[in-house]
Amino acid sequence: MVVLTRTPSVEVGFLKEPNLHCQFAVDHKLPNATVEWRLQKHGERSKLFSYSSRTGKAEGSGVAVKAIAAGNASFKLPPTRKHSEGTYICSVMVPPLYGSHDIPLTLSEQPRVSINVGSTLSMLLGSDQKLICDAEGYYPLDVNIEWYRETAGGSPTPSFLKNVLYSSHRLHQDGTYSLSAFFYLQPTLEDSGYKYTCRVSHKSLLTPIRKSFSLIVT
Structure with a gap:
């Protein structure tokens, strides 16, 4: 299984809605795929989104569930604020395979x-x-x-x-x-x-x- 991103790091201003790209590919169908997005900051991880193709159940928001079947697990952030900074982790599990990508996001505003x-x-x-x-x-x-x-x-x-x-x-x-x-x-x-x-x-x-x-x- 391959997990890749076209946004390896992101720097944006306040109140933007960046799209964190996460694409995955497996060489067989997805009867039991789990997709998760987590935010890591100050040594702690919080879950932002999860989806299981086995149950069809999604928790959280930011990912187009219909796109997951095509291997697109990209995450759209709500308007960025100071607490949006951190490392966003896209993980995909298709037992016994597992892959993930870390995408650091920083905020920057010009004076x-x-x-x-x-x-x-x-x-x-x-x-x-x-x-x-x-x-x-x-x-x-x-x-x-x-x-x-x-x-x-x-x-x-x-x-x-x-x-x-x-x-x-x-x-x-x-x-x-x-x-x-x-x-x-x-x-x-x-x-x-x-x-x-x-x-x-x-x-x-x-x-x-x-x-x-x-x-x-x-």
Whole structure:
């Protein structure tokens, strides 16, 4: 008997309904086949679905029972939430044969990044301004937010700001997180013309997200 999957691992966002593919083939008919899906997390397994062709009885949901006779035991998840993460195990038993596939599922959401000023910030000498960079709606928790500045033409080695403060991580009802990084700017005339950039790195991003503004001091 062969059990295979076209989804060996799955990474999706929140509130998606991924289809976990599980196909099996035996070289004889299925008078006594048992199909099960279980979720393993934190060392514990919970049964999501089971079907016995001998009794015709199915428990749980997510698998099209009629498709099992053709060797398709794929499982459709309900909308994903934080508790959906884990390893999904498709197992097929046709005595004396047994086969299974483990399909790890992880959740990932990209941060939405914004700063609290436009592309150009004009300030008077002697004034001060709080500059905030918000990263919102990301998952998992680990995120890196940095502020740096460079000359208008772009310098080969930007200068990272040392006076940056961070909020605490905020957990939202949907399971995603937000974080803010801010600093207080009291510019001199020499600061005029510099470009300030907030850079956010996260597991969900191939390249960091950058938001910038140019400073004019008069």
